[in-house]
Amino acid sequence: xxxxxxxxxxxxxxxxxxxxGLVRALDAQGLKVGFVKAIAPDYEExxxxxTLARDVLQLQTPDPLKLSEVQQQVSDGMLDRVLxxxxxxxxxxxxxxxxxxxxxxxxxxxxxxxxxxxVEMSKALNASVLLVANAQGHSTSEIAxxxxxxxxxFGGSKASIMGCIINKAGAPHLEGNLPTSEEELNNVPSSAxxxxxxxxxxxxxxxxxxxxxxxxxxxxxxxxxxxxxxNATVLQKGELESRRVARVSxxxxxxxxxxxxxxxxxxxxxxxxxxxxxxxxxxxxxxGTPLAGLLLTGNLVPDDALMxxxxxxWQSGLPLLSVDxxxxxxxxxxxxxxxxxxxxxxxxxxxIVNTVAEHLDAPALTSYIGEPRAPRLSPAAFRHQLVAKARxxxxxxxxxxxxxxxxxxxxxxxQTRGIADCILLGNExxxxxxxxxQAVELPEDLTLLEPESAREQYVDAMVExxxxxxxxxxxxxxxxxxxxxxxxxxxxxxEVDGLVSGAIHTTANTIxxxxxxxxxxxNARIVSSVFFMGLPDQVxxxxxCAVNPDPNAEELADIAIQSAESAQAMGIPVRIAMLSYSTGxxxxxxxxxxxxxxxxxxxxxxxxxxxxGPLQYDAATTASVAKSKAPDSKVAGQATVLxxxxxxxxxxxxxxxxxxxxxxxxxxxxxxxxxxxxxxxxGALIEDIVYTIALTVIQSQQQKD
Numbered sequence: 006x007x008x009x010x011x012x013x014x015x016x017x018x019x020x021x022x023x024x025x026g027l028v029r030a031l032d033a034q035g036l037k038v039g040f041v042k043a044i045a046p047d048y049e050e051x052x053x054x055x056t057l058a059r060d061v062l063q064l065q066t067p068d069p070l071k072l073s074e075v076q077q078q079v080s081d082g083m084l085d086r087v088l089x090x091x092x093x094x095x096x097x098x099x100x101x102x103x104x105x106x107x108x109x110x111x112x113x114x115x116x117x118x119x120x121x122x123x124v125e126m127s128k129a130l131n132a133s134v135l136l137v138a139n140a141q142g143h144s145t146s147e148i149a150x151x152x153x154x155x156x157x158x159f160g161g162s163k164a165s166i167m168g169c170i171i172n173k174a175g176a177p178h179l180e181g182n183l184p185t186s187e188e189e190l191n192n193v194p195s196s197a198x199x200x201x202x203x204x205x206x207x208x209x210x211x212x213x214x215x216x217x218x219x220x221x222x223x224x225x226x227x228x229x230x231x232x233x234x235x236n237a238t239v240l241q242k243g244e245l246e247s248r249r250v251a252r253v254s255x256x257x258x259x260x261x262x263x264x265x266x267x268x269x270x271x272x273x274x275x276x277x278x279x280x281x282x283x284x285x286x287x288x289x290x291x292x293g294t295p296l297a298g299l300l301l302t303g304n305l306v307p308d309d310a311l312m313x314x315x316x317x318x319w320q321s322g323l324p325l326l327s328v329d330x331x332x333x334x335x336x337x338x339x340x341x342x343x344x345x346x347x348x349x350x351x352x353x354x355x356x357i358v359n360t361v362a363e364h365l366d367a368p369a370l371t372s373y374i375g376e377p378r379a380p381r382l383s384p385a386a387f388r389h390q391l392v393a394k395a396r397x398x399x400x401x402x403x404x405x406x407x408x409x410x411x412x413x414x415x416x417x418x419x420q421t422r423g424i425a426d427c428i429l430l431g432n433e434x435x436x437x438x439x440x441x442x443q444a445v446e447l448p449e450d451l452t453l454l455e456p457e458s459a460r461e462q463y464v465d466a467m468v469e470x471x472x473x474x475x476x477x478x479x480x481x482x483x484x485x486x487x488x489x490x491x492x493x494x495x496x497x498x499x500e501v502d503g504l505v506s507g508a509i510h511t512t513a514n515t516i517x518x519x520x521x522x523x524x525x526x527x528n529a530r531i532v533s534s535v536f537f538m539g540l541p542d543q544v545x546x547x548x549x550c551a552v553n554p555d556p557n558a559e560e561l562a563d564i565a566i567q568s569a570e571s572a573q574a575m576g577i578p579v580r581i582a583m584l585s586y587s588t589g590x591x592x593x594x595x596x597x598x599x600x601x602x603x604x605x606x607x608x609x610x611x612x613x614x615x616x617x618g619p620l621q622y623d624a625a626t627t628a629s630v631a632k633s634k635a636p637d638s639k640v641a642g643q644a645t646v647l648x649x650x651x652x653x654x655x656x657x658x659x660x661x662x663x664x665x666x667x668x669x670x671x672x673x674x675x676x677x678x679x680x681x682x683x684x685x686x687x688g689a690l691i692e693d694i695v696y697t698i699a700l701t702v703i704q705s706q707q708q709k710d
Contacts, residue, residue: 110123681701
């Protein structure tokens with residue numbers, strides 16, 4: 006096992022987020038990673054490392070030692086005792102890990118032993134040292150000097166220096182503050198080093214293992230955080246907990262002179278008696294511009310008539326806040342709000358951690374650490390693998406809900422990252438308006454297809470496909486007014502490689518055209534679905550949780566085989582558990598017999614697959630239970646593909662696990678169709694859509710191989 010102590014070269018390096026990003030990057034390579042913050046300052050904010058490791062990365066990690074008590078022990082000559090306790094904290098989580106990430110201490114003038122403690126911890130744990138440098142406002146020579154100085158603290162050439170990570174490359178002087186204008190965001194000091202300059206930096210005996218570029222969108226606090234800092238009164242909650250403040254706009258001018266301030270992410274601050282500005286802001290929100298919120302100063306509240314006039318804005322999610330102070334005082338407080346990520350903002354931490362992980366040199370890190378002791382596919386590794394596989398052989402994916410905001414943003418991400426060539430079906434002008442309102446720039450190679458101009462060319466082909474149902478040309482043209490049907494016809498004719506829909510359509514709306522026009526693939530008896538459930542340690546496949554209400558034994562066997570093939574395609578080792586309310590021969594009844602017969606059929610049709618059933622869920626997934634309930638089973642206790650006996654059981658279980666355990670699920674992915682069509686949850690997040698598109702690309706690759 007390798008131990009890595011992550012230590013900063015200075016304050017403001019982003020030590021916690023870089024440490025957690027390192028965990029995420031190593032986890033994505035299939036390594037079993039542990040995390041420990043052995044010693045932490047006593048004030049609550051610094052305990053966030055442990056809180057975030059538990060809440061965001063789902064890691065088991067012990068509470069840290071208190072720095073004040075450690076300092077006292079060191080001053081009393083009890084350093085050895087401190088290091089014994091540090092080793093004990095490390096041992097609590099290190100036993101089954103391939104690599105341990107130990108977060109060091111930040112330098113603090115008031116805490117004289119922090120640098121010494123970092124050095125002593127690295128020695129006690131025999132840890133390699135990974136330095137984190139802050140590039141904000143510094144030249145490359147200054148960054149190199151800071152790294153070399155810290156290398157000297159750890160013993161120079163004699164120390165086990167793994168390398169360094171340079172954070173906040175190209176950052177302007179906005180540390181800890183909300184920007185109040187575009188000029189502030191774009192005003193990068195000439196002394197600041199760009200990401201390219203940092204990447205080319207050479208430091209003897211200390212390779213640069215990652216350069217994290219500064220990203221202003223990662224600074225944005227929630228509107229809720231701003232309300233807390235101001236002790237504001239919430240007049241209309243709206244999407245207070247999810248909207249983010251990118252900039253603060255103090256508005257006191259006439260309407261024509263403030264309209265340019267009505268941009269996505271802006272927090273509009275205005276006196277509470279400026280009815281004109283309030284109405285203009287409400288109109289922008291109603292038209293789809295996702296403003297961060299409207300903050301009224303002077304303890305002035307709009308009258309009932311104005312509140313009623315603006316009701317559509319409140320319904321759109323625009324938060325409305327009020328404070329006692331005047332606009333000048335409020336703006337001054339806002340300019341001083343600290344934008345460090347709070348421990349109760351896991352979404353923002355996830356985005357920062359993912360950004361850090363994406364910019365680390367994963368091959369260099371894994372070559373230093375070595376191969377994992379046991380193959381595993383963590384959720385991060387699974388998502389990384391999805392994107393990598395999709396990018397290796399990009400396909401054309403049609404998105405019938407082309408005017409839907411989340412779909413547009415997902416298409417832009419997929420196009421930019423090379424995951425897929427996306428086609429947005431919808432009115433081009435409307436798509437561009439929605440993109441502009443979301444502050445999303447559409448790539449030039451993203452295809453926007455007007456349905457009105459495309460429908461007629463598919464009429465004859467659709468009539469031919471449905472002639473056994475006596476479909477006429479006028480009927481076909483009428484059905485093609487549904488963009489899902491139009492997209493399905495594009496897939497049927499081979500003009501695209503896959504279809505993703507469901508953000509605003511039901512599952513039936515997505516599947517029905519596919520069953521009518523695409524049909525099932527050869528040897529498939531049924532169309533079914535799987536969810537990929539990202540548990541903390543591994544990804545499990547759940548099938549079928551979305552399509553078939555009560556499959557018979559033959560159909561259940563087909564679902565199991567399809568799910569196994571889907572797991573194999575995504576790199577998940579296949580061990581199939583056929584689930585029931587009893588294990589082995591312990592139960593009787595029609596439901597159990599169905600599962601038992603389905604298991605027999607799979608054995609007969611696919612003897613190469615490891616499968617067992619009936620198994621109860623705990624016997625299938627928990628080793629200790631499997632020892633007593635199914636001691637001779639090769640699947641029990643380590644199942645990776647779990648097949649539910651009916652839709653009621655499967656759908657209930659997947660949602661219970663997803664919500665109760667805060668598990669990320671990707672799906673449903675449809676299987677059994679001749680060409681890939683996939684459904685989305687209507688509550689799908691942008692990243693859910695991105696990963697579903699990646700799944701669709703991989704399915705297309707598999708079907709054409």
